[in-house]
Amino acid sequence: MSSPKKCAAIVVGAGPAGLAVVGNLLEQQLGKIVWVDPFFQAGRVHSKYREVPSNTKVALFQAYATATLPFRSVINSSRIPNAFTTMAKLDQEKTCHLHHAADVVRALSDGLVKMDQVYACRGHVTAANLDHTRSWTVRIKGLDAQDEVEVSTTRLILCTGSSPTTVPVPVAEDTVKRLDLDIVLKPSELASTISSTSSTTVAVVGASHSAILALLNLFDLARTSHPNLRIKWFTRHPLRYAEYMDGWILRDNTGLKGRAADFARAQLEDSALPTSDAGRFITKIDCAGGLGKEATQYQRHLPGCSYLVQAVGYTRDPLPELSVTGLALESEDLNWDSTFGGFTDRSGRVIPGLHGAGIAFPERVVDPCGNVEHAVGFFKFMKFLKRVTPQW
Numbered sequence: 001m002s003s004p005k006k007c008a009a010i011v012v013g014a015g016p017a018g019l020a021v022v023g024n025l026l027e028q029q030l031g032k033i034v035w036v037d038p039f040f041q042a043g044r045v046h047s048k049y050r051e052v053p054s055n056t057k058v059a060l061f062q063a064y065a066t067a068t069l070p071f072r073s074v075i076n077s078s079r080i081p082n083a084f085t086t087m088a089k090l091d092q093e094k095t096c097h098l099h100h101a102a103d104v105v106r107a108l109s110d111g112l113v114k115m116d117q118v119y120a121c122r123g124h125v126t127a128a129n130l131d132h133t134r135s136w137t138v139r140i141k142g143l144d145a146q147d148e149v150e151v152s153t154t155r156l157i158l159c160t161g162s163s164p165t166t167v168p169v170p171v172a173e174d175t176v177k178r179l180d181l182d183i184v185l186k187p188s189e190l191a192s193t194i195s196s197t198s199s200t201t202v203a204v205v206g207a208s209h210s211a212i213l214a215l216l217n218l219f220d221l222a223r224t225s226h227p228n229l230r231i232k233w234f235t236r237h238p239l240r241y242a243e244y245m246d247g248w249i250l251r252d253n254t255g256l257k258g259r260a261a262d263f264a265r266a267q268l269e270d271s272a273l274p275t276s277d278a279g280r281f282i283t284k285i286d287c288a289g290g291l292g293k294e295a296t297q298y299q300r301h302l303p304g305c306s307y308l309v310q311a312v313g314y315t316r317d318p319l320p321e322l323s324v325t326g327l328a329l330e331s332e333d334l335n336w337d338s339t340f341g342g343f344t345d346r347s348g349r350v351i352p353g354l355h356g357a358g359i360a361f362p363e364r365v366v367d368p369c370g371n372v373e374h375a376v377g378f379f380k381f382m383k384f385l386k387r388v389t390p391q392w
């Protein structure tokens with residue numbers, strides 16, 4: 001791997017967040033940007049969520065794709081038809097499957113990696129050390145493990161993403177097999193993972209977007225190709241929906257939207273489930289009422305299930321080893337602060353030149369009612385980066 005020894009910025013990750021960072025930094029003409037990812041294929045939106053229906057309107061993907069000058073120049077120089085023209089033909093006010101969004105991110109990435117100011121490294125950032133001169137020395141391992149380089153920079157941006165969270169359950173773990181949430185969100189893979197002939201019960205935990213889509217995908221199988229499939233739905237709170245207020249959205253980041261909201265309203269509410277189509281296959285296990293009640297419900301209803309899938313949020317993927325003058329940064333020394341898009345240590349001091357974005361490092365937002373949420377979504381990342389990157 002031949003790469004510059006010094007550069008203006010190193011961006012780790014080429015999902016929608018890493019791409020948006022590169023677009024914004026290029027606009028500022030800071031100099032060479034080293035961009036590191038093993039694939040440059042839009043991150044998890046392409047690798048895991050292509051079959052997921054979006055919970056944001058097509059118009060917001062379009063707004064993301066045209067938000068920076070370098071993005072627009074890629075679009076303008078792309079041969080027609082392409083991922084942008086395909087997306088432009090969709091109803092802008094409706095949602096779409098995420099393969100459309102993934103293809104736009106891949107096309108933009110293909111364009112940016114060809115630009116002179118971008119040096120794309122296929123590999124992983126494994127470690128980074130900040131020295132007395134406020135410069136980060138960043139170790140990059142190529143896909144061929146022998147291939148390793150060190151590059152220094154004053155700006156290191158972590159856009160490393162998150163994966164499904166799993167938590168322990170209060171029954172012997174060997175009695176039920178774990179089913180990966182990523183598989184359940186991909187109907188084509190789910191259909192071949194679960195037996196279509198033998199009796200199978202899948203326990204689904206959660207009540208937010210991922211959980212509702214998991215229920216929807218399993219229900220679709222049960223009513224078509226997998227008639228012996230049954231679902232137990234472990235949920236500890238009522239269904240919560242995004243609400244469109246005057247100029248803003250209540251529960252914009254946590255409430256159900258799009259297809260998940262339509263399905264939940266029509267089929268999963270307590271008033272609907274006993275008589276709905278979904279209710280023929282899904283049994284709700286009410287886990288509300290505190291940890292004791294929750295544990296009792298698991299102990300009573302989980303044994304006998306063939307699979308357990310937890311849809312209980314996403315956890316940051318492992319970060320590169322980070323150190324300051326050779327001393328490892330502990331987790332207490334790495335506090336994300338989205339007011340400026342950077343990190344502080346345990347004494348509240350800013351860690352120079354270290355930044356983040358994306359699902360792993362989202363913006364903290366407060367709505368007009370005072371509810372605190374994390375802004376996760378393509379256009380939300382873009383809005384956040386427009387605000388913070390000029391200070392980086």
Ligand SMILES: Cc1cc2nc3c(=O)[nH]c(=O)nc-3n(C[C@H](O)[C@H](O)[C@H](O)COP(=O)(O)OP(=O)(O)OC[C@H]3O[C@@H](n4cnc5c(N)ncnc54)[C@H](O)[C@@H]3O)c2cc1C
Binds near residue numbers: 016
């Ligand atoms: C199921 C689901 C559906 C969603 N639907 C929508 C939607 O409809 N609309 C919307 O706007 N948002 C949606 N989101 C939210 C968000 O857009 C996605 O989570 C998105 O994938 C986040 O992008 P990211 O770039 O932060 O992370 P990722 O997509 O996870 O990308 C991270 C990248 O970093 C790379 N990486 C990690 N560590 C290293 C390293 N050390 N060195 C080099 N590379 C590294 C990874 O290989 C990966 O390519 C959805 C999220 C989920 C979970």
Ligand SMILES: NC(=O)c1ccc[n+]([C@@H]2O[C@H](COP(=O)([O-])OP(=O)(O)OC[C@H]3O[C@@H](n4cnc5c(N)ncnc54)[C@H](OP(=O)(O)O)[C@@H]3O)[C@@H](O)[C@H]2O)c1
Binds near residue numbers: 167205236260311377
């Ligand atoms: N395109 C789509 O439709 C789609 C699909 C999936 C995800 N997404 C996006 O991805 C992000 C993550 O969404 P998400 O739905 O996966 O998760 P999430 O919004 O982070 O919510 C996690 C949910 O899990 C619950 N939970 C946590 N621990 C639990 C436990 N031990 N037992 C039971 N429930 C538990 C939480 O409930 P409590 O409040 O009770 O803790 C919360 O409702 C969001 O930005 C979302 O918009 C989008």
